Structures are given as structure tokens and as C-alpha cells.
Amino acid sequence: MNKLKVLVPVKRVLDYQLKPVLNSAKSGIETTGFKFSINPFDDIAIEEALNLQSSLPKGSVTTHAVSIDSNGHCRDILKNCLAKGIQDVTWINTQDTPALEPLAIAKILKQFVTEGDYNMVLLGKQAIDDDSNHTGQMLAGLLNWPQLTNASKVEVSKEKLDMVTVTSETDQAADQVLNAPLPCVITADLRLNTPRYVSLPKLMKVKRKPIKELTLNKNFPDIDVSQRLNIVSLNEPELKKPGIVVGSVDELITKLKESKLI
Amino acid sequence: ASTLAFLETTSNAELTSASLSLLSAAKQLNNPIIGITLNTNLTLEQIKSSGVVKTLYFSNNPIFKDHLPENITPLLQKLIQDNDISNFIIDNNVLGKNILPRLGALMDIQPISNVVKIDSETNTLFRPIYAGNIIAQVVTKQPINLLSIGTSLFNEYSGEESPAEVEELTISKDRVTNGPIPEAIVQEQDTNLDTTKLPELTSAKVIVAGGAGLKNKENFDNVLLPLAQKFNNSAAIGGTRVAVDNGYCPNSLQIGQTGKVVAPDLYFAIGLSGAIQHLAGMKNSKCIVAINEDLEAPICKIADYSLQGDLFKIVPELTDKL
Known part of the structure; x- marks a missing residue:
């Protein structure tokens, strides 16, 4: 029987409930005092990897999470993944490198996937900080693997573990069902599942578990991580002028008529 | 070039x-x-x-x-x-x-x-x-x-x-790529909303959008659709994440950060509080009308016109008078 080797790349981002605040140089966001969490879509990918681990025959699935980050705090996120039941975690330390664009991230992941012989990469469809929605599709392109994006349902053929069926979003009201052979890349939609919470006892259990650390210079020396884009400035959008409270449906209709909207 | x-x-x-x-x-x-x-x-x-x-x-x-x-x-x-x-x-x-x-x-x-x-x-x-x-x-x-x-x-x-x-374009081989290709099957979603009769969400001039305040799918259809139909086929229906998760409307109608991004002339935000993820998909609308029980809701901060009250009374009245 085939083995399913699942890799889940995870990203540490500003918590989804917080509003970002630009730093004074307008080169990035303020980080001090702000809570950072796992990208919510990556959390869903982790949950799906755990679901595959528990629903497919024992011993046939391995799960591994990896974070590519310049900040050692991403280890907290990886610890959470361990506490939830992910079997192995790795931090790829990108300290001293300018912020990595999705293309560079995808190239690093490609090498990691090839060396680790993974046959399924499961990741969030989008990171909620730069909102690019690139990495999964780029990785699939670099590996020449099928890409099954915006998955709201994932099924693996139980007998042979060689085919995946994914329900995927389209631009129309209808979803599409994609059948693909392994290996493949799957990106997770919000509808896929609801991630579990980690209990404190489980977190305590993995507290001393070591986290593998790789570095860009030592382990990925041949990868071109140079920036292709130049972000010349960051700005807050112009504020709309405050609106008014209307007292009745009639007043609303009058206002909309004045504005020639109806 | x-x-x-x-x-x-x-x-x-x-x-x-x-x-x-x-x-x-x-x-x-x-x-x-x-x-x-x-x-x-x-x-x-x-x-x-x-x-x-x-x-x-x-x-x-x-x-x-x-x-x-x-x-x-x-x-x-x-x-x-x-x-x-x-x-x-x-x-x-x-x-x-x-x-x-x-x-x-x-x-x-x-x-x-x-x-x-x-x-x-x-x-x-x-x-x-x-x-x-x-x-x-x-x-x-x-x-x-x-x-x-x-x-x-x-x-x-x-x-x-x-x-x-x-x-x-003449494509010589039956496939243009060397790698494996997924097989795609279209799957119809179960929905009562006949969205084919409404304009595309991203190009509609008017959007009637609803959220948690609609409470169920029947309300979502019965309250929002008649209002949309007042605009002579130029209004589309949209929903929040909660509306999609609770099955009020199909996923393709979700407006937000990772859903559809819209900028119609007129946006009715009905029974939705305006989470930042939803605002990301609609805040560039030219005129936003919020109908909400709570004037402190984030949607009312960016609305051009806010009307406080019970949407189940206000929306039918508005629909009647248009």
C-alpha cells in the first residue's frame, strides 16, 4: 500500500481579529504588543492533515508542518501543531534575508518537498497578511503537480491511497469536483473544517520537544530569494466621510432619490 | 511590447x-x-x-x-x-x-x-x-x-x-503539459436562489447583502430577493461568511477578503455587523446603506446611510415603497 506523506506549510501572521497599524516609517506594520497567530487558512490545513491521519489506516499517513520565518516565535505555532497531533515540525530560519515573496517561498518548499519525498502538500489558500493567494499554485507549478485549490472537501481513496477527490470553488454557483492522482497540492478554503483548540495539558506535553531548525544559507544555498518587486510605500486607505443616521424608511428613500441612486 | x-x-x-x-x-x-x-x-x-x-x-x-x-x-x-x-x-x-x-x-x-x-x-x-x-x-x-x-x-x-x-490557436498535442491533469466534474449546489436570473455579483449596480441577522435560509430568500427584484434585473444578492457557513446562500455569493470583491453604486447591508473580512470585500461601494439593530456595529461606521431597527419590518416596508 502507498503511504501518504503530508506536508503542511504554515505561516505566522498578525491575528485575524486585529487591525494592522502602520509603523512610523510606513515600511511595515507595528509588531510590538500585537498578537500573532497561525494563518487561519493554514490552521484549517493542519486540521485536515490530522483528519486524514485519523481516518486512514493506521501507520499509512505521516504529517509534517514547516514554517519559513525570520522570527523564532513561529516555533510557538509549530509547538501548537505538535500538540494537536502533527508528527514532525521544522522551522526554516530566514533571518538576515529581506522579506520573502511567494515565489521564493515556493522554491524553498519545492526543495523541501523533493528532499522529504512528500506526496501531498496541504496549505491555506491565502495568507491574511499580504493576501496574495500564490504559494500553493506556485509550488504546484514548480513541481508540475496538479493543484486542487479552495478545497471544501478532501477525500483520499482508502484502498490504494493513490487518488484524491477534492470539492473546489469556481466562479459560478456550482462547485467542481476534481479527481487527481497523487502527488498533488491542495489549498484549504474556510468551509473545509473547523480547527480544534489545543488543550493546555497537550501543550505542556510537547513543551520540551525539540524543533528541527534549518537555515536558508546552509540548507537552501542555491535558491534565488531576491526580491522581484519593490514595495515603494504602504498607506492606509482614504477614510470615507462619516455617513448619517436616517430615522425612517421614507427618509432613506428621499436621500437615495436625492443622490439619484433610485 | x-x-x-x-x-x-x-x-x-x-x-x-x-x-x-x-x-x-x-x-x-x-x-x-x-x-x-x-x-x-x-x-x-x-x-x-x-x-x-x-x-x-x-x-x-x-x-x-x-x-x-x-x-x-x-x-x-x-x-x-x-x-x-x-x-x-x-x-x-x-x-x-x-x-x-x-x-x-x-x-x-x-x-x-x-x-x-x-x-x-x-x-x-x-x-x-x-x-x-x-x-x-x-x-x-x-x-x-x-x-x-x-x-x-x-x-x-x-x-x-x-x-x-x-x-x-492550433494546439498540436491533445495535451499541452507533461504532468498529470485532474479530472473535473461540475457539481450543482443545492440552492433555492435562482442566481442565474440575477446579474453577476461583481458587475451588479446594486447589491442586497445579508448576514447573521437573517437567521435562516427562508428569511434570507424571502426578505432579500423581493428587494433585489425591485431594481429591474440590475441587483444581485450577496452574503457574509456567516450566511454562507449557515447555508443561507451558496459560497459563490460570499463577499469579503477571500470571497468576491464588489464596488456597486448602491450596497444594502442587511443584518450584518461588518467584520473586517466582510468590509474588505465591499467598502469601495459608492453608497452603502446599513439596516441594523445596532448603530455601533462596524458596518454603520462606513455606511452612508444607517437605519436602526428590525430588518424584518424595515426591509419589507422599503421594498413596498420603492
């Missing part, structure tokens, strides 16, 4: 309104425009008289039927390389999000997604990040740019130009 625009057509054999907006964006890039459309039901005459692009490539090869990026991206790569293309642009819809990054990987180019404004004098592109809370100004250092366009923020192209030369 030319711009290659990926155009989509409707079942009525016309360019989609998003594609017309894409052409406006293409115009701002100041190069001759080459179009490509796949799996089109247009006749050759219709393509010729569309008259907005210099050359229009098309292919009705069945391998493009399901619009699988595994098949489309090698074709685009070849077209870009053979035609001295300096900009490739595509709508930032689900299809565009599937194609653009994969194409970037094949060509070793970092794409730029969801461009909402183009400053052609300084070659600066504007794109929202952090759910639209920050706007990044991006300049590229690459010789070829791959862009997806937030088409709801560009007007539909309406100018006239001489008819296009039309060229059918």
Missing part, C-alpha cells in the same frame, strides 16, 4: 463585464492589447466585431473545457514568449487566482495580485493587503509583469476601435 488580456465570455456570446473592465485596465498600461479567450461560444464574426483588441487568439480545443490551470498555463507561457508580451493581465476571480501564480512559477516571475489602481506615469501598481486595511504601492523590477486586476474597481471599457484580427 504588448499586453495580453485573458478574456472570458458569457453564455450569451458576449464578453463578461469583468472582461470589459479588464480591458480598461489593459488600456492604462499603454501598450497594444492582444486578447485570448478559451472555450468560447462566440462565432468568428462576433469576435471580430468586439473591436477592442488588436489581435484576438482563441481556442475551442476540448482540453480547455474545464479551464484547468494545468492545461492553460503552458499555453499562456508560450503565447507570452512568442509575442513579445510585457504585461499579462487576468481578472482576480477564482480562475485568475488559479492561473496567475502557476504561470508565474513556470516563467520564474513574481505576479502581482488584485491590482486596484494603476499609475501609468510612474509605473506604480496599487494593491490592498491586510484585508484592505493597508494599500501597498508596488513597482516591479521584472521585464514581464503578470497581473490580476480587481475588476470591480475599473469601469467597463466602452471605446471603439478597429476590428481585431482573429487567430485560432
Whole structure:
């Protein structure tokens, strides 16, 4: 029987409930005092990897999470993944490198996937900080693997573990069902599942578990991580002028008529 | 140097309104425009008289039927390389999000997604990040740019130009890529809303959107649909994440950071509080009307007109009086 080797790349981002605040140089966001969490879509990918681990025959699935980050705090996120039941975690330390664009991230992941012989990469469809929605599709392109994006349902053929069926979003009201052979890349939609919470006892259990650390210079020396884009400035959008409270449906209709909207 | 625009057509054999907006964006890039459309039901005459692009490539090869990026991206790569293309642009819809990054990987180019404004004098592109809370100004250092366009923020192209030369692409092999290709099966979603009779969400002039306050699917349909129907086929229905999760409306109608991004002339926000993820998808609407029990809700902070009260009384009254 085939083995399913699942890799889940995870990203540490500003918590989804917080509003970002630009730093004074307008080169990035303020980080001090702000809570950072796992990208919510990556959390869903982790949950799906755990679901595959528990629903497919024992011993046939391995799960591994990896974070590519310049900040050692991403280890907290990886610890959470361990506490939830992910079997192995790795931090790829990108300290001293300018912020990595999705293309560079995808190239690093490609090498990691090839060396680790993974046959399924499961990741969030989008990171909620730069909102690019690139990495999964780029990785699939670099590996020449099928890409099954915006998955709201994932099924693996139980007998042979060689085919995946994914329900995927389209631009129309209808979803599409994609059948693909392994290996493949799957990106997770919000509808896929609801991630579990980690209990404190489980977190305590993995507290001393070591986290593998790789570095860009030592382990990925041949990868071109140079920036292709130049972000010349960051700005807050112009504020709309405050609106008014209307007292009745009639007043609303009058206002909309004045504005020639109806 | 030319711009290659990926155009989509409707079942009525016309360019989609998003594609017309894409052409406006293409115009701002100041190069001759080459179009490509796949799996089109247009006749050759219709393509010729569309008259907005210099050359229009098309292919009705069945391998493009399901619009699988595994098949489309090698074709685009070849077209870009053979035609001295300096900009490739595509709508930032689900299809565009599937194609653009994969194409970037094949060509070793970092794409730029969801461009909402183009400053052609300084070659600066504007794109929202952090759910639209920050706007990044991006300049590229690459010789070829791959862009997806937030088409709801560009007007539909309406100018006239001489008819296009039309060229059918010949694809020699039955497949254009070497890797495995998924098999796609369309799956109808269970919905009572006959969205086919409503305009596309991203091009509608009026949007009636609902959230948790509608409480169930019956209310969602019974309260919102009659209001939308008052606008003579120019209003679409939309929903929040909660409305989709609770099954009030299909996923394709979700408006927000990772759903549809819309900018209609008039947006009715009904029974929705306005989480930042939802605001990211609609805050550029020209006029926002919030109907909500709580004037402190975030949606009322960005609404042009807020009306406080029970939506189950207010919306039917509004529908009656329009």
C-alpha cells in the first residue's frame, strides 16, 4: 500500500481579529504588543492533515508542518501543531534575508518537498497578511503537480491511497469536483473544517520537544530569494466621510432619490 | 511590447463585464492589447466585431473545457514568449487566482495580485493587503509583469476601435503539459436562489447583502430577493461568511477578503455587523446603506446611510415603497 506523506506549510501572521497599524516609517506594520497567530487558512490545513491521519489506516499517513520565518516565535505555532497531533515540525530560519515573496517561498518548499519525498502538500489558500493567494499554485507549478485549490472537501481513496477527490470553488454557483492522482497540492478554503483548540495539558506535553531548525544559507544555498518587486510605500486607505443616521424608511428613500441612486 | 488580456465570455456570446473592465485596465498600461479567450461560444464574426483588441487568439480545443490551470498555463507561457508580451493581465476571480501564480512559477516571475489602481506615469501598481486595511504601492523590477486586476474597481471599457484580427490557436498535442491533469466534474449546489436570473455579483449596480441577522435560509430568500427584484434585473444578492457557513446562500455569493470583491453604486447591508473580512470585500461601494439593530456595529461606521431597527419590518416596508 502507498503511504501518504503530508506536508503542511504554515505561516505566522498578525491575528485575524486585529487591525494592522502602520509603523512610523510606513515600511511595515507595528509588531510590538500585537498578537500573532497561525494563518487561519493554514490552521484549517493542519486540521485536515490530522483528519486524514485519523481516518486512514493506521501507520499509512505521516504529517509534517514547516514554517519559513525570520522570527523564532513561529516555533510557538509549530509547538501548537505538535500538540494537536502533527508528527514532525521544522522551522526554516530566514533571518538576515529581506522579506520573502511567494515565489521564493515556493522554491524553498519545492526543495523541501523533493528532499522529504512528500506526496501531498496541504496549505491555506491565502495568507491574511499580504493576501496574495500564490504559494500553493506556485509550488504546484514548480513541481508540475496538479493543484486542487479552495478545497471544501478532501477525500483520499482508502484502498490504494493513490487518488484524491477534492470539492473546489469556481466562479459560478456550482462547485467542481476534481479527481487527481497523487502527488498533488491542495489549498484549504474556510468551509473545509473547523480547527480544534489545543488543550493546555497537550501543550505542556510537547513543551520540551525539540524543533528541527534549518537555515536558508546552509540548507537552501542555491535558491534565488531576491526580491522581484519593490514595495515603494504602504498607506492606509482614504477614510470615507462619516455617513448619517436616517430615522425612517421614507427618509432613506428621499436621500437615495436625492443622490439619484433610485 | 504588448499586453495580453485573458478574456472570458458569457453564455450569451458576449464578453463578461469583468472582461470589459479588464480591458480598461489593459488600456492604462499603454501598450497594444492582444486578447485570448478559451472555450468560447462566440462565432468568428462576433469576435471580430468586439473591436477592442488588436489581435484576438482563441481556442475551442476540448482540453480547455474545464479551464484547468494545468492545461492553460503552458499555453499562456508560450503565447507570452512568442509575442513579445510585457504585461499579462487576468481578472482576480477564482480562475485568475488559479492561473496567475502557476504561470508565474513556470516563467520564474513574481505576479502581482488584485491590482486596484494603476499609475501609468510612474509605473506604480496599487494593491490592498491586510484585508484592505493597508494599500501597498508596488513597482516591479521584472521585464514581464503578470497581473490580476480587481475588476470591480475599473469601469467597463466602452471605446471603439478597429476590428481585431482573429487567430485560432492550433494546439498540436491533445495535451499541452507533461504532468498529470485532474479530472473535473461540475457539481450543482443545492440552492433555492435562482442566481442565474440575477446579474453577476461583481458587475451588479446594486447589491442586497445579508448576514447573521437573517437567521435562516427562508428569511434570507424571502426578505432579500423581493428587494433585489425591485431594481429591474440590475441587483444581485450577496452574503457574509456567516450566511454562507449557515447555508443561507451558496459560497459563490460570499463577499469579503477571500470571497468576491464588489464596488456597486448602491450596497444594502442587511443584518450584518461588518467584520473586517466582510468590509474588505465591499467598502469601495459608492453608497452603502446599513439596516441594523445596532448603530455601533462596524458596518454603520462606513455606511452612508444607517437605519436602526428590525430588518424584518424595515426591509419589507422599503421594498413596498420603492
